[in-house]
Amino acid sequence: MTLTSTLVPVILCGGSGTRMWPLSRETYPKQFLALAGEHTMLQDTALRLHGLPASAGLSATPIVVCNVEHRFLAASQLAAVGVHNPAIVLEPTGRNTAPALTLAALQASANGTDPLLLAMPADHVVTDRPALHAAVLQAQAVAERGAMVTFGIVADRPETGYGYIQRGAAQAQGGYSITSFAEKPDAATASAYIEAGDYLWNSGLFMVRASVWLRAIAACRPDILQACEAAMQHAVRDLDFVRPNANAFAACPSDSIDYAVMERLPQRPDLCIPACVLPLQAGWSDLGAWDALWDVLPHDADNNATVGDAVLHDCRDSLFLSSHRTLAGVGLNNIVVIETADAVLIADKNQTQSVKHIVAQLKTQGRELTHTHRKVHRPWGWYDSIDGGERFQVKRIVVHPGASLSQQMHHHRAEHWVVVKGTAQVTNGDKTFLLGENESTYIPLGHIHRLANPGKVPLEIIEVQSGSYLGEDDIVRFEDTYGRVPTAL
Known part of the structure; x- marks a missing residue:
């Protein structure tokens, strides 16, 4: 069959990744981390369809749906991997x-077209791209005929961390009918599913024509469609972002694709x-927890997976991930050790x-460890709070070339x-001047100021704050390149 529709990747980039704490935090969840290679999971997802034949009609501009904070x-x-001008739709709330x-x-469909949509969560791993591409082409042929297609992972073991799809009879248009969906099972039920032979893992990947999805959601969950239409009718453009109306979207119920539509279509x-x-066999994992990362990483002779600086003796079947310090392990079996600058997780791999x-307990205690890292990323670069005490705080600040703080x-x-690296352009009161390496300046309390990097290399400074209150909300903003709210640095 000749494929005629444009294929638009839809990258679903929500989620907080609480089971990947302490590396994943609310402000920097797992889809923005490079866990299984040189690229982040979002970047891998965006590049995953590169190499599809021209006949697939792959759009060069994906749609990304993500939380406004991200x-x-x-x-x-x-942009760092060459994906320019995507349509980034910002959910006011998940x-x-x-x-x-x-x-x-x-x-x-806002421009009058009706493309096929391939919905892909941004926090999954696929190691066999050719197998994925073959499945995508097969799914296109089915979705072209008006079907809604999901991809079921061929299960190779009883797994309690995944949902399941029970497949039915083979369909003339391709694939299988769906007999039922099942939530994450206990161990005995998962084993029964594998023995039955007709259960697949639920991947969360879907392909459907835009108009077909809108017709399906209108019939199955008109309340969701109504809220989303109202939000998009009053959406505004903000830099490169599409901002649905927050008040309209707040009325939208929360539901999954499976519950809202897929399970209802047979009725x-x-x-x-x-x-x-x-069915899909493409080295897929949703990296839902640390044991899943151990599964996809290379192993040493003792079946250990290591990331970063780890020295091991007599350790087996374990995962060691170091972000800052050397990890030393002796006589450890089947455990996970995850080290970050401000927290260490030690867990049984099972x-x-x-x-x-643990994340829920920390939230109950009001701990910032669930919300943000010590190193905080901003659109202009990042800062790391490297020391602090009563009435003082020390930060390492890096500003991208051409970027500036508010x-x-x-x-x-x-x-x-x-300044320890690069050149800084400093506005301090009514004066603007340049500072080179090993030069410094003092910003008195109450002075209007700004830091910018006019150079072609990253600017790095050490900032020492002193005063009666050092919170990030002590900012009066007068001008900002990035259109951020007044309380965000």
Whole structure:
């Protein structure tokens, strides 16, 4: 069959990744981390379809649906791998995958076209691209005929961390009918599924024509469609972002693609939208917990996986990930050790799904460890709070070439800046001047100031703050390149 429709990747970039704590935090969740290679998971997802034949009609501009707080991360990471001018739709608040796909379908069809949409979560791993491409081409042929297609992973073991799809009869248009969906099972039920032979892991990958999805969501969950349409009708453009109206979207119920539509289609033959599943064997993992990362990483002779600086003796079947310090392990079996600048996780490898309970405890205690890293990324670069005490804080600040912080003022703190690399353009009160390496300046309390990097290499400074209050919300912003809210540095 000749494929005629444009194929638009829809990258679903929501989620907080609590089971991958402490590396994953609310402000920097796992889809923005490079866990299984040189690229981040978002970048890998965006590059995953490169190499499809021209007949697939792959669009060069994907649609990305992400949380508004992650917009600059998403844009900068995509630009870094050559994905320019994507349509980045910003969810004012997370509402699960069905509203996210609805926003994407409305965005994709806004210009009067009706493309095929391939919805891909941004936090999955696929190691066999040719196998994925073959499955995508097969799914296109089925979706062209008006079906909604999901991809079921051929299960090779009982797995309690995944949902399952029970496939039915083979379909003339390709793939299989869907008998049922099942939530994450216990160990005995998972083993029974594998023995039955007709269960697949639920991948969360979907292909459907934009108009077909909108027709399906209108019939199955009209409340979701109504809220999303209202939000997109009043959406505004902000730099490279599409901002659905926050008040309208707040009325949208939260639901998944499976619950909202896929499970209901067999009960709605009047819609004439077949729901089918295509088996996929492409080295897939959703990296839902640390044991899943151990599965996909290379292993040494003792079946250990290591990332970063780790020295081991008599350790087996374990994962060691170091971000800053040397990890030394002796006589350890089947454990996970994850080190970051401000937290260390040690867990039985069979219990990594329970890390979310640690995150819940930390939230109950009001700990910032669940929200942000010590190193905080901003659209202009990043800063790392390297020391602090009563009335002082020390930060290492790196500013990208050509970037600048907002023009701002503080009521409760003064700042000392020392340039250690590059050239700084400093606005301090009514003066603007350049500082080179090993030069410094003092920003008195209450002075309007700005830091910019006019050079072609990253600017690095050491900032010493002193004062009665050092919180990030002590900012009066006068001008900002990035259109951020006043309380964000």
